[in-house]
Amino acid sequence: MATPRAPLRFTEAVSATVSESTKSGFFFDFDGTIAPIMRDPAAVLPVAGAVERLRVLAELVGRVAVVSARPAAFLRDRFADVPHVSLFGLYGMQSVVDGRVRTAAEAGAWAPVIGRVAADAARDLPGEVLVEDKALLVALHYRAVPSLRGAVERWASAKAAELGLREQYGRMVVELRPPIECDKGTVVEREAETLTRAWYFGDDLSDGRAFDVLRGREERDPAFLGVRVAVANGETGDELARRADFTIDAPEDTPAMLDHVIRAFPAAPYAG
Numbered sequence: 001m002a003t004p005r006a007p008l009r010f011t012e013a014v015s016a017t018v019s020e021s022t023k024s025g026f027f028f029d030f031d032g033t034i035a036p037i038m039r040d041p042a043a044v045l046p047v048a049g050a051v052e053r054l055r056v057l058a059e060l061v062g063r064v065a066v067v068s069a070r071p072a073a074f075l076r077d078r079f080a081d082v083p084h085v086s087l088f089g090l091y092g093m094q095s096v097v098d099g100r101v102r103t104a105a106e107a108g109a110w111a112p113v114i115g116r117v118a119a120d121a122a123r124d125l126p127g128e129v130l131v132e133d134k135a136l137l138v139a140l141h142y143r144a145v146p147s148l149r150g151a152v153e154r155w156a157s158a159k160a161a162e163l164g165l166r167e168q169y170g171r172m173v174v175e176l177r178p179p180i181e182c183d184k185g186t187v188v189e190r191e192a193e194t195l196t197r198a199w200y201f202g203d204d205l206s207d208g209r210a211f212d213v214l215r216g217r218e219e220r221d222p223a224f225l226g227v228r229v230a231v232a233n234g235e236t237g238d239e240l241a242r243r244a245d246f247t248i249d250a251p252e253d254t255p256a257m258l259d260h261v262i263r264a265f266p267a268a269p270y271a272g
């Protein structure tokens with residue numbers, strides 16, 4: 001049985017990271033973590049200072065990555081200025097390699113099914129539900145009318161059963177995605193394999209998988225330190241926050257927290 005760890009102190013987490021900088025990594029969810037929550041998903045940009053902090057961190061540690069349910073091309077547009085930040089989109093089904101989007105072959109095979117789901121959703125669901133067709137995944141947003149949640153979830157469950165898709169619940173959204181073994185946890189597990197410290201910042205239910213992976217790695221490897229940071233919000237409930245080492249109140253607070261980390265590095269390029 002794993003021995004419960006004493007609560008991690010922030011200064012402890014930072015100094016452990018500084019002491020093994022090249023084997024440390026920082027992983028970030030996008031929406032709700034380093035970007036604000038807005039009605040229109042297409043209009044969202046990173047919060048002020050986030051891109052700059054990621055750029056600086058990438059000069060100080062072994063790995064910095066964004067791990068998101070957004071398409072990789074969407075991420076590439078927003079992080080074009082930070083080529084040393086790795087980008088993983090659609091829960092890891094896509095990544096950006098040398099500026100080009102790479103899609104897992106098994107995911108690509110589901111594109112026609114997903115296209116059909118997007119068309120069916122636009123036809124069947126009330127017009128207030130925003131159908132976000134992401135080519136390999138469909139997001140059904142009920143933010144405009146939260147009372148439509150039940151109708152959207154029932155429709156998505158029936159469609160998932162009919163077509164063999166997976167459901168992913170999120171902040172006022174249900175997503176239908178291919179049934180392949182790929183999520184934020186699998187991305188972090190693979191990308192943190194050679195690291196001894198890994199931080200994960202997230203706000204939503206799908207980020208729990210990454211938290212789990214860091215916890216599992218710590219239990220198998222006592223030399224490994226996982227640091228879980230939750231961006232608290234009433235929509236996700238407190239489940240993620242309860243499993244986090246540290247909690248912040250809003251995506252706008254992420255850059256300030258990163259400044260505390262960055263300033264601890266003797267080689268930090270700016271005083272914050």
Ligand SMILES: O=P(O)(O)OC[C@H]1O[C@H](O[C@H]2O[C@H](CO)[C@@H](O)[C@H](O)[C@H]2O)[C@H](O)[C@@H](O)[C@@H]1O
Nearest residue numbers: 030031037038039041068069139143171172173
């Ligand atoms: O993995 P993430 O980067 O956190 O992406 C999760 C979903 O984020 C977006 O939806 C959420 O943010 C929207 C914009 O603020 C908001 O309108 C929506 O209610 C949220 O659920 C994105 O649109 C989805 O495709 C992502 O799956």
